[in-house]
Amino acid sequence: MDNNYTYNKDDYEDLSLRDAQMLMADILKDVHELCEKHGIKYFLDAGTLIGAVRHKGFIPWDDDVDIGMIREEYNKFLKIAKKELPKHLFLQTFETDEYYNVYPTPCKVRYNNTLFLEDGTEENHKMHNGIFIDVFPYDSLPKHxxxxxxxxxxxxxxxxxxxxxxxxxxxxxxxxxxxxxxxxxxxxxxxxxxxxxxxxxxVKWNDSKSKYMGYGVDTYWSEYVYKKSDYFDLTKLEFEGEYFYAPKNYDAILTRLYGDYMTMPKQEDRVWHAKEMKKLKGL
Structure with a gap:
């Protein structure tokens, strides 16, 4: 399913959560290889980071992948990814997809000829709705x-x-x-x-020499502020049989985000976002 195209549901087949996770892992591998090629620093983030630490892969009920990059690396990634992502992937931003409307997430990398519709969100079939990973910018903080x-x-x-x-x-x-x-x-x-x-x-208000950083100004989450020294230099963690970059002091970061992140949540709290996941038959 190419960007901005409607699709015939008869041409698509349902994906299990695990099958969708494996496609997300494939996207992550391709993004990792592109970043390695060009020396772009990224790190596993949020639930994906928990998954790597606690499960060495996806949290069993998780249906997305999150990575982060400091603003300079993020801008470099956008420039290169537009030209060099594999053909089966699509770089989705507000510039590359005029119909994109997931406003708190400025960048996704989508898998073409797949479909991921989120529960509780109004459907927008004009934008690219493929299975994805989220790419979040991080900004240094201003001086004051x-x-x-x-x-x-x-x-x-x-x-x-x-x-x-x-x-x-x-x-x-x-x-x-x-x-x-x-x-x-x-x-x-x-x-x-x-x-x-x-x-x-x-972004120009930020102090590049600040010891602290947080999610970018083009996201919602201003309450999470971290020491840069907890991130860099990066380490590597296993995720679905491969190794990806992660913050050096991931324990401090995950504790800040989630508290006791190593304890599994109650069964009723183990929810995912998707209401529909499909791929083109024969993909």
Whole structure:
């Protein structure tokens, strides 16, 4: 299924969670090889990092892969991946896919001729919906905490406006009509290209010499701040029979994110995002 194409469901077959995981692992391998070729530093992130530490592979019920890169490496990756990703993969950003609307995640690498629809999210068949891995930028922090708060308040409210309009309910109360009028104004002020330029401007507020970093200004998560020394120099961890880069002090990072991450959650909390996973027959 190529980008922006509708598809005939009769041509596709359902994937098990494990089959989908293996396709995600293949994407990760290809991204790893591209990064190795060009000296781009990346690291396993979030649930994927837990999976590597606790299971040496996927958390059994997990249905995505997350990696991170500091902003300089991320920008380099975007430039190179546009030209050098294998033909069966698609680099999805707000520049490469005009219909892309997963606003808190600025970059995905998708597997062509596959389908992944998320539960609880309005379907958008115009954008590329292939099985994917997420690529998150990380930014150094500004010199002053006050500057950081302003920076993240601006970026968060812009992203929130786009997401809320995407998921806007059909019937609004009077109060919500006022709120959504504000969202519409923000979205009108910041179409894709202008929004990306504004985020690039906010990135310039950062201090590259800071000892701390967090998720990029083009994501939601301002509450997670880490010591750079906990990440670099990177180590390697096993994940599905291969070795990938991971933060040096992954225990400190995962504890910051999840607390006691080595204890398995209760059965009822073991959920995944997908409501539909398919691939082209014969792929």
């Amino acid at each position: 905490n006050f500057t950081y708060k302003i920076q993240r308040t601006l970026s968060y409210n812009i992203l929130k406006s786009f997401k809320r309009l995407r998921d806007m309910p059909e019937h609004l109360s009077f109060k919500n009509k006022i709120t959504f009028s504000f969202y519409k104004l923000v979205v009108k002020m910041f179409p894709n290209k202008r929004r990306l330029r504004f985020f690039n401007y906010l």
